[in-house]
Amino acid sequence: MRYFLPLLLLGSPVWAASAQISTDGVDCAQRVEALLPERPNTDVGTVRIHSFDTGVTWMEEGWMINGASRSVVRIPVPVHLVQIGARVVVIDSGYNAQMLDDPQAYVGRAFYQAALSLYPVPTGTGHWAAAGWMKALGFDPSAVDSLIITHPHFDHTGGIPDIGARQVLIGEGSREQYGRGHFGLSGVMEDPADRAVEIPLGLVGLVDAQTGGDVLGDGSIRIVSLPGHAKGSMGVWVQANEGPRILFVGDAIYGRPNLGNMLPGFEHLVEVADQPQIKMRRNDQDPKAAAETLLSLWCLDRWQDTHDEAILIVPAHDPRLFEDLLPRAPEVFEIGQEAQ
Ligand SMILES: [Zn+2]
Numbered sequence: 001m002r003y004f005l006p007l008l009l010l011g012s013p014v015w016a017a018s019a020q021i022s023t024d025g026v027d028c029a030q031r032v033e034a035l036l037p038e039r040p041n042t043d044v045g046t047v048r049i050h051s052f053d054t055g056v057t058w059m060e061e062g063w064m065i066n067g068a069s070r071s072v073v074r075i076p077v078p079v080h081l082v083q084i085g086a087r088v089v090v091i092d093s094g095y096n097a098q099m100l101d102d103p104q105a106y107v108g109r110a111f112y113q114a115a116l117s118l119y120p121v122p123t124g125t126g127h128w129a130a131a132g133w134m135k136a137l138g139f140d141p142s143a144v145d146s147l148i149i150t151h152p153h154f155d156h157t158g159g160i161p162d163i164g165a166r167q168v169l170i171g172e173g174s175r176e177q178y179g180r181g182h183f184g185l186s187g188v189m190e191d192p193a194d195r196a197v198e199i200p201l202g203l204v205g206l207v208d209a210q211t212g213g214d215v216l217g218d219g220s221i222r223i224v225s226l227p228g229h230a231k232g233s234m235g236v237w238v239q240a241n242e243g244p245r246i247l248f249v250g251d252a253i254y255g256r257p258n259l260g261n262m263l264p265g266f267e268h269l270v271e272v273a274d275q276p277q278i279k280m281r282r283n284d285q286d287p288k289a290a291a292e293t294l295l296s297l298w299c300l301d302r303w304q305d306t307h308d309e310a311i312l313i314v315p316a317h318d319p320r321l322f323e324d325l326l327p328r329a330p331e332v333f334e335i336g337q338e339a340q
Contacts, residue, residue: 028299035247035300036311037237040219047220047240048083049333051326052133054094054159055124061319064254073319077122077155079130080248080314080326081137082238084220087145090130091236091248092316093159097126122155130159137329146215148223150250151230156316169213169223171232226252226297228290240336244310247300252293255318256325259294259301 053076061068064075080091098106100122126132131141142164149156152174160168213223219239226235229251239245253259284290297313304311314325322328 026295026299028302031296031299032303035224035296036303037222037224037239038219039239040241042218044084044218044220044240044336046084046334046336047238049238049246049326049335050081050083050137050139050329051078051322051333052081052137052329053078053128053322054130054133055100055122055128057122057155064317064319065257068257075317075319076321078316078321079133079159080238081134081139081329082221083139084216084218087216088139088143089215089221090134090144090147090163090165091238092150092156092250093130093147093163095122095124095129095155096158097129097132097162099154099158100124100128101126129162131162133329134163146221148215148221148234148236150226150235150248150316151233153230153251156250169215171225171234174230174232226250226293228252228284228286228288228293230285233285233293238335242337243335244312246312246314246335247297248314248316249297250316252290253297253313253315255315255320256313258315259298259313 055077057075057077058072059075060070061073062070064073077094078092079094082089082091096106103122134141141162144163144165146167146169147160147163147165148169149160149171151171215221215223215236222237222239224235224237224247226233226249233250233252235250235252236248237245238248300311301313312325314321318325326333
């Protein structure tokens with residue numbers, strides 16, 4: 001299936017009823033300029049995106065989307081595989097296979113019991129993990145050019161040990177989170193369980209996301225800093241020479257509706273000191289930075305109103321990810337020129 005104009009989820013009456021913050025004095029031009037990359041200056045051809053999710057998590061929608069209902073919805077924990085010519089780049093790695101098969105063994109009994117009250121344990125089987133999906137789609141999990149991890153949380157890092165990437169790219173400032181040797185669970189627990197997964201740290205490459213990481217050297221995939229949610233949080237641009245541009249934002253926001261009401265989702269919110277109209281998630285590592293990131297994404301989203309270009313902002317856990325933003329594999333989202 002070929003998309004040139006993405007179908008976007010544009011807020012609902014529930015979210016529209018939420019208070020809009022004043023954006024007077026917000027320099028959107030500067031924020032967009034800092035985020036929006038140049039188009040590739042060479043012909044990158046067709047960019048194919050294969051998106052799938054690793055396991056099933058059910059949560060109250062209001063936990064993710066501020067102002068949404070308490071009804072329980074399916075939350076994706078996605079992996080996005082980007083295919084450009086012969087090169088494959090994977091964005092985030094989802095749950096670990098063992099997390100899906102036997103979460104209690106993976107995280108340890110004590111954490112498992114404690115976590116049940118905080119975080120819904122995913123259901124599924126290890127077949128749903130990234131490597132299994134990749135094989136099913138015809139990709140070799142051991143032949144990935146780059147694996148980019150938006151931030152060091154276990155629902156984004158779990159598949160790393162099973163993907164043989166030439167390099168694993170993580171955000172500046174997040175190395176400590178990974179360096180514990182307990183890759184799967186950093187950011188979730190202070191004292192990781194002894195069954196947590198280790199990765200060969202020699203594979204890890206730090207990305208200075210501030211200056212922009214041009215992952216393939218042709219401008220098609222670029223990393224930008226989206227600070228706040230976790231240490232070294234970053235977003236990943238995927239673009240061709242034409243067509244919509246996609247910004248994968250990890251958990252900078254939980255769902256697109258959060259752009260509409262300027263709240264990032266999560267029912268347990270804290271106020272940000274000098275921005276009382278913005279409330280942020282308690283689990284953000286730096287709520288103030290997260291608020292700034294939210295404002296920048298809001299600006300970027302509005303930029304489309306005055307420009308004849310589509311930008312698709314893709315949060316990892318938008319409950320309607322596969323209905324409204326990207327098709328679920330094996331369906332492929334293609335941008336750019338027709339394949340030869
Ligand atoms: Zn997440």
